[in-house]
Amino acid sequence: IEEVRRILSFPPLGDRGLVELLPGGRVTDDLKLRAYIRCGTKAINGSGCDRSQLPANHLAGTCRMGDAGDRMSVVDRSL
Numbered sequence: 665i666e667e668v669r670r671i672l673s674f675p676p677l678g679d680r681g682l683v684e685l686l687p688g689g690r691v692t693d694d695l696k697l698r699a700y701i702r703c704g705t706k707a708i709n710g711s712g713c714d715r716s717q718l719p720a721n722h723l724a725g726t727c728r729m730g731d732a733g734d735r736m737s738v739v740d741r742s743l
Contacts, residue, residue: 665687665697665700665701666697669684669689672684686700686705687700687705687708688708691708696708699713703715727739729741729743
């Protein structure tokens with residue numbers, strides 16, 4: 665997160681007025697950044713760990729769906 669912040673601060677990206685949405689520029693403490701990476705936004709406020717907010721959980725359900733004859737699909741239409 666810190667490296668991405670650093671990269672985005674230089675032109676031309678830094679000149680675009682981009683705003684960090686999550687975890688947000690106000691979160692700079694290493695422990696809070698690590699908690700955010702592990703647990704999502706609730707960890708920043710100290711209200712627990714909710715891994716359902718993490719992008720990795722959403723990516724786990726993405727795959728090519730198709731008919732049985734489609735060699736590129738990994739699941740059929742009935743999953």
